[in-house]
Amino acid sequence: MFVDIQNLSFRYSKKQQPVIDRFSFTIKKGEIVGIVGASGSGKSTLLRLLAGLEDPTAGSIELDGRLIVGDNTYIEAEKRGVGMVFQNYALFPHLTVSENICFGLHKMKRPEKKKRLDEMLELVQLQEFAKRYPHELSGGQQQRVALARALAPSPSILLMDEPFSNLDTNLKSLIRMEVRDILQKANITCLFVSHDQADVDAICDRIIYIDCATYIGSDKESITV
Amino acid sequence: MKTSIWLREIRRRANSWFIITMLGALVIIMPVAYVVLSFFQPTGENWEHIKEFLLADYVKGSVILVGSVGFLSTTIGLVLAWIVAAYEFPLRKQFKWLLIIPLAIPPYIAAYTYSTMTSYTGVIQSLFRNYFDYQFTPGTIEIMSLRGAVFVLTLFLYPYVYMIALNYFEKQSASYIESAKTLGLNGFQMFFRLGLPIARPAIIAGSMLVIFEVLSDYGVASFFGVRTISTAIFQTWFGMYDINAAMRLAAWLLVIILGIFMLERFLRKGRKYDTNVTQSRPLARKKLRGWTAWLASLSCSIVFFSAFLIPFVQLIYWSLKTYEKVWRADFITLITNSLVAALIGALIISFFAILAARTINLYPSASSNLLARIMTSGYAVPGAVVAIGVLALFITLDEKLAFIYPKLLDVESGSLVLSMSIAMLITGYVIRFMAQGFNSVESGYTKVPPSYREASFLLGRSMTYTFWKVEFPLLRGSILIGFALAFLEIMKELPLTLLLRPFNFDTLATRTYQYAIDERIYEAAPSSLLLICLSILSVIIILRFEEK
Structure with a gap:
């Protein structure tokens, strides 16, 4: 299995109920998996645990055959090789589009970096916007920059946290298609979180439903909430 | 949670950022802890003497000064802030920032300036004698003793309340005021029934700052001969050379401050307003017309003239008379000393402020809240108390390190190294003013969402x-x-x-004070003026960047 999560548990404070409770599931290489659940069901937390932004209270995560979280192991976020598109995109406001995209390419030499930047700009169709700052772009363009930035260092998996929630309804369907095309072209394993069934229907190969941290089922097993 | 996971967490967080932050917090808390510990040490006969004959007077002096200055400067600051925030009148925009400028004048400079100006030979009485042939009865307008201290401290500390209240009125109160207008409240009712009650957190915060400044004041009280606990610490130290008794006084001052904190808690209790109104938008100001407009401008002018322009112009006049006499080679040394000490101090403060604010932002928890409290505790601790704690600590360090000095440095055994160095003074500054740096950086962090940092990690x-x-x-x-x-x-x-400088180390502030207590008021003017100009410069920087 490409991603193997076993008995993962998490809570924000000792006083609270666990947000995620002994959760296990797996993803195959190249799969685009959608997670659907109501707000507060722990789906964003799951992404943050996978990314290394939160620490689980128990359980283990393996990524591409490597143990990244276990009882005695914790690989820091910056060493996991995980890409993430944030709900608010988190584009650095003081950097241009190309500077944002190149931010994670520090291991590359200059010509290589330039080549990768051009590839990314082409992939998301933003060649003319390279010198702009994030606030000079539309919501959909910002989202594509965020996607390009996350994909540029060739992460082993891409995590997307409600990437369409900030977009106008009439733009949404168009941008969903775009994102699906980009993901297919990039040929990447992707875990995608949304509260909107239509988002995951349009993009994902497989859908998982979670509710308050416990796995309910996938569509293949035809269990719905 | 399993032990192995606990250990995993500790390993992760114990990075160099975190360790340096903790060291900084330790440095800040040590001297204050030292002062508190003096409660458990035996005292000499000096302390018995102070306790029996003087302590009551000192406490009374401090309480009267804190009470009157606290009330008056809060009133002035609050009324000005309301006028500037809620009304439109001639020169409002200029007054908005001009009314902050008095912050650049150290109160002890204002004290000697005003007391000289209002004396028999001063400009005001001479003017009336020579041009209007009018003689004041002695004691009518002279700014002296307790009355003088209250006047000066009020006039030069109100900006603390003004700034906080203005910010609050401008940013937080629009929706309340608009709804009050629709309910038919007039101007005065609006201030008393709405402005005052809703600005209560801001008023308390501002007056707390004023109170701490008053408790910390030494220059004004000693110039006017008002007995306070801070002046008493100086007298015990320099007059009786009894550091233990001074320390005991400092510890009592800390007890008073603790009491004030508890009072603050009590005053705020049950009055938790949500100050973070999400749609905060600027308040639409009401345009004043006719005499009311002029009245508003006049009130602002009176305060600005008395709290800045009049003493400033007087200082310029005196400086022109004396600068040739005062401007000696060592004047440059004074300026460099002041600048270097302030620059190093402010740099170290910024460094630790960034570290601490970042740690708190990165790992929000109960213990990081405690860290924030410790970092900012210095602003409430009077300069004399910080000084005495730092001195005691440095002397102890010197005793403990005495064996190593001859090996490292070219000194005789048993000599004081740390407690004779500028490091001691800088440490004092850092502890006392860490809050200024920290609060600013911490509020800056609220504008940097955590996802920026997370995106970079990923x-x-x-x-x-x-x-x-x-x-x-x-x-x-x-x-x-x-x-x-x-x-x-x-x-x-x-x-x-004054307390922590190395031997022969003078700054603009100490030189000014030295001239002033030697009754060489005119000679004190040039250094005062320089100090004020440098301060104005920093105030302007602050205002410019706050606008952004």
């Missing part, structure tokens, strides 16, 4: 790189404001500098 960047390339550029303004605030306070600081 792109494979280290913590340090993330700080320099992502957080720092976005925090620059806040860091600069914190730096300028700390710089301003250090430049002005008198009691700490």
Whole structure:
């Protein structure tokens, strides 16, 4: 299995109920998996645990055959090789589009970096916007920059946290298609979180439903909430 | 949670950022802890003498001064803030920032300026005698003793209340005021029934600042001969050379401050307003017409003239008379001393402020709240108390390190190294004014969402790189404001500098004070003026960046 999560548990404070409770599931290489659940069901937390932004209270995560979280192991976020598109995109406001995209390419030499930047700009169709700052772009363009930035260092998996929630309804369907095309072209394993069934229907190969941290089922097993 | 997971967490968080922050917090808390510990030490006969004959007077003096100045400057600051925030009148925009400028004049300079101006030979009485042939009865207008201290401290500390209240009225109250208008309240009703009650947190915060400044004051009270606990600490130290008794006084002052904190808690209890109204928008000001408009301008002018322009012009006049006499080679040394001490102090403050604010932002928890409390505790501790704690600590350190000095440095065994160095003074500054730097950086962090940092980590960047390339550029303004605030306070600081400076180390502040208590008022003017100009510069930097 490409991603193997076993008995993962998490809570924000000792006083609270666990947000995620002994959760296990797996993803195959190249799969685009959608997670659907109501707000507060722990789906964003799951992404943050996978990314290394939160620490689980128990359980283990393996990524591409490597143990990244276990009882005695914790690989820091910056060493996991995980890409993430944030709900608010988190584009650095003081950097241009190309500077944002190149931010994670520090291991590359200059010509290589330039080549990768051009590839990314082409992939998301933003060649003319390279010198702009994030606030000079539309919501959909910002989202594509965020996607390009996350994909540029060739992460082993891409995590997307409600990437369409900030977009106008009439733009949404168009941008969903775009994102699906980009993901297919990039040929990447992707875990995608949304509260909107239509988002995951349009993009994902497989859908998982979670509710308050416990796995309910996938569509293949035809269990719905 | 399993033990192995606990250990995993500890290993992760114990990085160099965290360790340095903790060291900084330790340095801040040590001297204060030292003072508190003096409660458990035996005292000599000096303390018995102080306790029996003097303590009651000192406490009474401090209480009267704190009470009157606290009430008056809060009133002035609050009324001015309301006028500027809620009404439109001639020169409102200029007054908005002109009314902050008095902050640049250290109160002890204002004290000697005003007391000289209002004396028999001063400009006011001579003017009336020579041109209007009018003689004041002695004692009518002279600014002296307790009355003088209250007048001066009120006039030069009100900006603390003004700034906080103005910010509050401008940003927070629009929706309340608009709804009050629709309910038919007039101007005065609006102020008393709405402005006052809703601004209560801001009023308390502002007057707390004033109270701490008054308790910390040494220059004004000693110039006017008012007995307070702070002046008593000086007298015990320099008059009786009894550091233990001084320490005991300092510990009692800390008890009073603790009492004030508890009072503050009590006053705020049950009055938790949500100050974070999400749709905060500027208040639509009401345009004043006719005499009311002029009245508003006039009130602002009176305060600005008395709290800045009149003493400032007087100082210029005196400086013109004496600068040739005073301007000696060592004047340059004074300026360099002041600048270097303030720059180093402010730099160290900014450094630890960034570290602490970042740690708190990165790992929000109960213990990081405690860290924030410790970092900011210095602003409430009077300069004399900080000084005495730092001195005691440094002397102890010197005793403990005495064996190593002859090996490392070219000194005889048994000599004092740390407690004779400028490091002691700088440590005092850092403890006392850390809050200025920290609060500014911390509020800056509220504008940097955590997802920026997280995105950078996920792109494979280290913590340090993330700080320099992502957080720092976005925090620059806040860091600069914190730096300028700390710089301003250090430049002005008198009691700490007097107590902790190395032998023969004079700054603009100490020289000014020296001239003033030697009754060489005119000679004190040039250094005062320089000090004020440098302070104004920092105030302008602060205002410019706050506008952004």
